[in-house]
Amino acid sequence: MRLSPPQPYNNDSYAELQIFDAFRSVEMSDAICFNSLHLVSHREKKMSEIDFVLVCSKGIFVFEVKGGRVFQKNGKWYSRSNQKSHSIENPFNQARSALFSLVDSLKLEKILSPHVPIGYGVLLPNTVSSGTSVEYDASMLGSKTALKGFSSWLENFIQFWVNKVKAPTTLSSEEITKIANYLRPNSLVSDKLLSSFEHLNALQQQVITAFEYGKRVICDGAAGTGKTLLVEVIAKECVSVDKKLLVLCESKWLKGRLKTRLNRTNVVVATIDSLQVDSRRAFISQYDVVIVDEAQDLYRLDKINLLEQYINGGLEKGKWIFFQDLANQSGFFLSPETEAIEKIKKSSDVSLSLDTAYRYSRTTLNFISGLLGKDKLPTKKVNGPEVELFSADDGDAERKNIETIIYKVLSLGYKHSDITLLSINPFIESVVSQLPKSIRTSVIQVDDFNVRTFPLGGISFSQLEHFKGLENKVVILIDFSKKCLDNTPKAYVAMTRASERLIIAWTSDEQPTDINVSQTTEDSVLDETFETSLVPEWKEVLETTFLEEECETFIAQNLSPPICGYELIVDEMVVSDAELAWPKANLCIFIDDTERKDIEKFKSEGWRCYQTPLTDDELDEISKITSTL
Numbered sequence: 001m002r003l004s005p006p007q008p009y010n011n012d013s014y015a016e017l018q019i020f021d022a023f024r025s026v027e028m029s030d031a032i033c034f035n036s037l038h039l040v041s042h043r044e045k046k047m048s049e050i051d052f053v054l055v056c057s058k059g060i061f062v063f064e065v066k067g068g069r070v071f072q073k074n075g076k077w078y079s080r081s082n083q084k085s086h087s088i089e090n091p092f093n094q095a096r097s098a099l100f101s102l103v104d105s106l107k108l109e110k111i112l113s114p115h116v117p118i119g120y121g122v123l124l125p126n127t128v129s130s131g132t133s134v135e136y137d138a139s140m141l142g143s144k145t146a147l148k149g150f151s152s153w154l155e156n157f158i159q160f161w162v163n164k165v166k167a168p169t170t171l172s173s174e175e176i177t178k179i180a181n182y183l184r185p186n187s188l189v190s191d192k193l194l195s196s197f198e199h200l201n202a203l204q205q206q207v208i209t210a211f212e213y214g215k216r217v218i219c220d221g222a223a224g225t226g227k228t229l230l231v232e233v234i235a236k237e238c239v240s241v242d243k244k245l246l247v248l249c250e251s252k253w254l255k256g257r258l259k260t261r262l263n264r265t266n267v268v269v270a271t272i273d274s275l276q277v278d279s280r281r282a283f284i285s286q287y288d289v290v291i292v293d294e295a296q297d298l299y300r301l302d303k304i305n306l307l308e309q310y311i312n313g314g315l316e317k318g319k320w321i322f323f324q325d326l327a328n329q330s331g332f333f334l335s336p337e338t339e340a341i342e343k344i345k346k347s348s349d350v351s352l353s354l355d356t357a358y359r360y361s362r363t364t365l366n367f368i369s370g371l372l373g374k375d376k377l378p379t380k381k382v383n384g385p386e387v388e389l390f391s392a393d394d395g396d397a398e399r400k401n402i403e404t405i406i407y408k409v410l411s412l413g414y415k416h417s418d419i420t421l422l423s424i425n426p427f428i429e430s431v432v433s434q435l436p437k438s439i440r441t442s443v444i445q446v447d448d449f450n451v452r453t454f455p456l457g458g459i460s461f462s463q464l465e466h467f468k469g470l471e472n473k474v475v476i477l478i479d480f481s482k483k484c485l486d487n488t489p490k491a492y493v494a495m496t497r498a499s500e501r502l503i504i505a506w507t508s509d510e511q512p513t514d515i516n517v518s519q520t521t522e523d524s525v526l527d528e529t530f531e532t533s534l535v536p537e538w539k540e541v542l543e544t545t546f547l548e549e550e551c552e553t554f555i556a557q558n559l560s561p562p563i564c565g566y567e568l569i570v571d572e573m574v575v576s577d578a579e580l581a582w583p584k585a586n587l588c589i590f591i592d593d594t595e596r597k598d599i600e601k602f603k604s605e606g607w608r609c610y611q612t613p614l615t616d617d618e619l620d621e622i623s624k625i626t627s628t629l
Contacts, residue, residue, distance in 0.1 A: 001023065001024075001026055001027075001028045001031035001032060001033055001054075001056070002031070002032045002033070002205070003020065003023060003024055003032070003033050003034075003035060003205070004032060004033070004034050004035070004180070004184055005035065013065070013067055014067060015065050015066065015067030015068075015123075015124075015125050015126060016035070016036075016051060016065050016067075018125040018126075018147065018546070019051070019052060019063070019065050019123050019125060019147075020035055022125075022147055022150040023052065023054070023150075024201070025150065025151070026150065026151045026154060027151065028056055030056060030057045030171075030173050030176055031054065031055065031056035031057070031176075032054075032055050032056075032176065032180050033052055033053070033054045033055075034050075034052065034053040034054075034055075034180075034183060034184055035051070035052055036049055036050075036051065037049065037050045037052075037053050037183060037184065038050075039098065039101055039102060039105070048097075048098055048101065050062055050063075050064075050098045050102065051063055051064055051065040051123075052065065052123075053102065053183065055171070055176055055179050055180055055183070056158075056171070056176070057170045057171050057172075057176070058117060058158050058162055058168075058170060058171075059116050059117030059118055059119065059158065059161065059162065059168075059171070060099075060102070060103070060106075060112070060116065060117075060118050060119075060171075060179070061099075061118065061119045061120065061121065061157070061158065061161065062095050062098050062099040062102060062119075062120045062121075063095065063120070063121050063122070063123050063142075064091045064092075064094045064095035064098070064120070064121075064122050064123070065122075065123045065124075065125070066079055066088060066091050066122065066123075066124050066127075067079065067081065067125070067126055068080050068081035068126055068127075069081065069126060069127050070088070070091070070124045070126075070127045071127075072133070077089065077090050077091065081126075091122040091124075092120070092122055092135060092136050092140070095120035095121060095122055096120050098120070099118060099119070099120040103118055106179065106182070109182060111175070111178055111179055111182060112179070113169055115165060115166075115167055115168060115169040116165075116168070116169055116170075116171060117158075117161045117162045117164070117165045117168050118161065119140075119157070119158070119160070119161030119164075120140070121140045121141065121142060121157055122136075122140065122141050122142070123142040123147075124141070124142065124143050124144065125142075125143075125144055125147050126144060127143050127144055128143060128144050128145060128565070137160065139156055139157055139160035140157065140160070142154075142157070144546075148542075148548075200226075200230075200233070201226075201356060203352065203353070203354050203355065203356070204226055204229075204230060204354065206352060207219050207230055207321075207352050207354070208230070208233065208234065208238065210349075210350050210352060211234055211238060211321050212238055214319065215349040215350050216315075216318070216319070216320055216321070216347060216348045216349045216350075217320075217321040217322070217348065217349070217350055217351075217352060218295075218321075218322050218324065218344065218345065218348045218350070218351045218352070219321060219322065219323045219324070219351075219352050219353070219354065220324055220325065220326060220327075220351065220352070220353045220354070221323070221324075221325060221353060221354030221355070222325055222327070222328055222354075222357060222496075223325060223328065223329070223357070223492070223493065223496035224357040224358055224471075224496055225354035225355070225356060225357055225358070226354060226358060227293065227323040227324075227325070227354065228254075228258075228293055228323075228469050230323065231247065231258070231291055231293045231323060232258070232261055232262065234291060234321065235247055235262050235264075235267060235291060236262065236264075239266075239289050241264065241265070241266050242266070243266060243288040243289050244266055244268075244284050244286075244287045244288045244289070245264075245266055245267045245268070245287060245288070245289045245290075245291070246267075246268050246270065246275075246279075246287040246289070246290045246291070246310060247262060247267060247268070247269045247270075247291045247292075247293070248269075248270055248271070248272065248275065248290065248291070248292045248293070248298070248307065249269075249271060249292070249293045249294050249297075249469065250271055250272060250294055250297035250298060250468075251271065251294065251297075251465075251466060251468050251469060252271055252274075252448040252466070253446065253447075253448050253451045253462070253466040253467065253468075253469075253470065254293065254294065254468060254469040254470065255269050255270065255271050255274070255448070256448045256449060256451045256452045257451050257452060257454060257469070257470065258293070259452065260452035260453070268282050268284060268287070272298055272303050272306065272307065275306065275307070275310065276306075279310060284310075285310070286309075286310055286311065286312040287310055287311060287312060288312050288319060289319045289320070290307070290310070290311050290318065290319070290320040290321075291320070291321055291323075292307075292320070292321070292322045292323065293323050293469060294323070294324070294325075294329070294468055294469060295322040295323055295324040295344075296324045296325055296326050296329050296330040296336060297329075297330075297468075298340075299330070299336030299337060299340040299341050299344070300334065300336070300337050300340055301337055301339055301340045301343070303340070304340045304343055304344065314347075315343065315344070315347035316347045322344060322348075326341070328489065328492050329468075329489045329492065329493060330489065363386055363387070364387060364495070364496075364498070364502055366616060367386075367387040367495070367502075368492065368495050368496065387495075387502045387503070387504065388405070388501070388502070388503040388504065389503075389504050389506065390405065390503070390504065390505045390506065391506050392505070392506065392507070395431070395434075398431055398505065398506075398507060399431060399434055399435055401505050402421075402431065402432070402435060402476065402478060402505050403435060403436065403439060405476055405503055405505060406419065406439060406459065406476070409474050409476075409501070409503075414473060414474055416442055416457070416458045416459045417455040417456055417457060417458065417459075417460070418455065418472060418473040418474050419459045419460070419472065419473075419474045419475075419476065420446075420455075420459070420460045420461070420462060420467070420472040420474070420475050420476070420497070421443065421459060421460070421461045421462075421476050421478050422461075422462055422463075422464055422467060422475050422476065422477050422478070422494055422497060423461070423462075423463060423464065423477075423478050423479040423480075424463070424464050424465075424479055424480075424490070424494075425463070425479045426463055427445050427461055427463075429479075430461070430478060430479050431478055431479055431507075432461055432478060439459075442458045442459050443458060443459045443460070443461050444456045444457065444458045444459065444460055444461065445460075445461050445462075446460050446461065446462040446466065446467070448466075451466075451470070454470065455472055460472065464490060464493065464494050465490075467493075467497060468493055470497065471497050471498070471499050472497065472498065472499070473498070473499050473500040473501065474498060474500060474501045474503070475494075475497045475498035475501070475502055475503070476503045476504075476505060477494055477495070477502070477503070477504045477505065478505050479507060480494075480504050480505065480506055480507060481506065481507045537561035538551070538555055538561045540561075540564070541561050541562060541564045541580075545564045545579060545580060546579065546591060547579060547580060547589065547591070547612060550580075550589070550612070550614060550619070551580075553619060553623075554622070554623065554626070557623050557627065558627075559623060559626045559627055559629075560582070560626060560629045562580040562581055562582050562589075562626075563580070563581050563582075563583065564579065564580060565577060565578075565579070566578045566580070566581030566583070566588060568601060568602055568605065568607075570601075570605065575601050576598045576599075576601040576602055577598075578590055578594075578602060578609075579591045579594075579612075582625075582626050582629060584629050585608075585625050585626055585628075585629055586605075586606055586607045586608060587607065587608045587609075587610075587622065587625055587626060588602055588607055588608075588609055588610070589609075589610045589611070589612065589614070589622070590609065590610070590611045590612070591611075591612055592611060592612045592613060594611060599611065608625070610622060
């Protein structure tokens with residue numbers, strides 16, 4: 001779903017930030033969720049603020065968020081945090097009064113039918129359970145446990161309120177847009193389906209929002225952060241069919257891929273070399289909108305000047321967005337010219353960055369960082385198989401390695417189409433052309449035509465220079481030597497094409513001596529299943545902790561389960577609490593919003609303390625200490 005604003009407001013409520021992320025992860029078409037919506041007209045107050053308002057096809061729903069450990073005592077509500085309890089308003093009363101004040105305003109504007117379901121709920125992201133009460137139904141309360149399966153909880157919550165209406169009616173896309181723009185003007189700049197953006201993260205949505213508001217945007221992001229995905233989303237959902245759109249890139253192969261995925265009459269997909277011919281064939285002299293993918297490959301003055309001729313209004317007044325990876329991939333073809341980079345910067349309105357990788361695991365990122373010296377990105381995939389390295393003493397051993405790798409990958413359940421052989425050489429000069437016929441007949445060379453239906457029906461082979469912007473589940477780097485590492489951008493691109501497994505088959509006698517190289521033995525990492533049987537204690541931890549990805553790392557290393565929500569007791573009093581703790585090792589982990597004084601209380605009692613986000617070194621330390629328990 002879409003959120004307004006696309007990023008949370010800066011406030012001191014960590015609980016609201018948690019709920020913001022929870023709503024952002026929900027897949028719901030025709031939906032928009034507002035954070036911190038102000039109500040000028042309120043039944044009981046001069047002015048009020050609603051924490052979250054959800055407008056979707058099934059109705060309108062209001063949510064009150066309370067942080068800390070919330071509980072009731074003698075009919076009053078309290079929240080406990082930082083080892084102190086303080087009284088709070090009844091959150092259900094707050095949510096209910098806010099809902100009816102909101103409904104009053106919508107009815108006054110005559111934009112809400114009486115049969116549209118409405119409802120309210122309370123979200124307590126730091127409370128495991130607040131008990132039951134006759135004052136509210138259990139479906140109306142979302143606790144810490146519910147947050148772990150928030151989409152399912154939200155679905156049940158909505159259905160609870162829908163069931164209360166005799167003949168419920170749904171809201172159309174147009175009605176949602178009308179209500180949304182009344183609640184927060186210009187929150188929806190068009191009536192397009194909101195489902196188009198439900199899978200984007202906050203930074204990706206920020207890029208979309210900037211583009212929709214007419215900004216000239218430079219979007220920078222490393223490999224795997226979703227740049228090409230945004231190219232497709234913007235082209236399909238943010239540019240009307242009456243506007244002439246140019247999608248430009250350097251690679252013919254990427255051009256072919258995008259041309260198939262953006263098959264619309266108003267779209268021309270071209271490389272800088274084919275721009276003049278493709279535009280002439282489409283009878284277009286200038287474009288209303290221009291999207292450039294892999295822009296770092298085009299930063300030469302002659303190329304930029306040529307492109308500017310085709311932009312309606314030029315670079316300074318035209319509508320455009322450039323996607324680039326200047327830090328890692330510039331210099332793949334030719335070194336970018338400073339004058340070209342500065343010309344684009346000077347003409348842009350805003351520069352945004354994507355900082356989360358989705359394609360590969362932390363394991364792969366660590367390998368790339370160690371080998372190439374690249375900065376580490378956060379990644380949504382924490383766990384993953386080790387990068388496999390295979391050495392060879394001669395050409396025969398090299399060919400045998402590749403043959404063995406392919407058979408082992410297939411034995412893990414991967415299909416032929418999941419595998420790409422990637423080389424710096426053309427097919428005829430590659431070792432793959434010397435493989436046994438039984439394997440060679442399964443290999444299909446990628447070209448600028450069949451790339452449109454990639455992945456192909458068999459094992460694919462591609463030269464590295466043509467595979468920019470593409471990926472596959474398993475990538476086997478072949479013909480790989482020390483010389484490949486001399487061109488860091490090319491090595492970086494090569495090692496970031498795999499979404500699941502990266503395997504490197506070094507050429508004979510060419511692997512770097514300072515890298516730990518795996519041999520083709522029976523206990524290869526390729527034989528691991530990476531499945532862990534969870535003990536009940538770990539299952540309980542995963543149901544309640546917010547450090548799920550860190551816990552998955554610990555589980556993969558067969559560590560003993562910690563205590564979640566551990567309370568430190570001194571002189572029979574609770575003086576602090578930690579998110580995860582191993583009391584036998586006097587080791588604990590705190591979430592990132594924990595105050596320093598609360599951590600110091602553990603330290604004063606001799607505990608070893610860590611606070612998220614954890615570095616790789618810290619994860620290693622924790623693993624070593626707790627592995628002996």
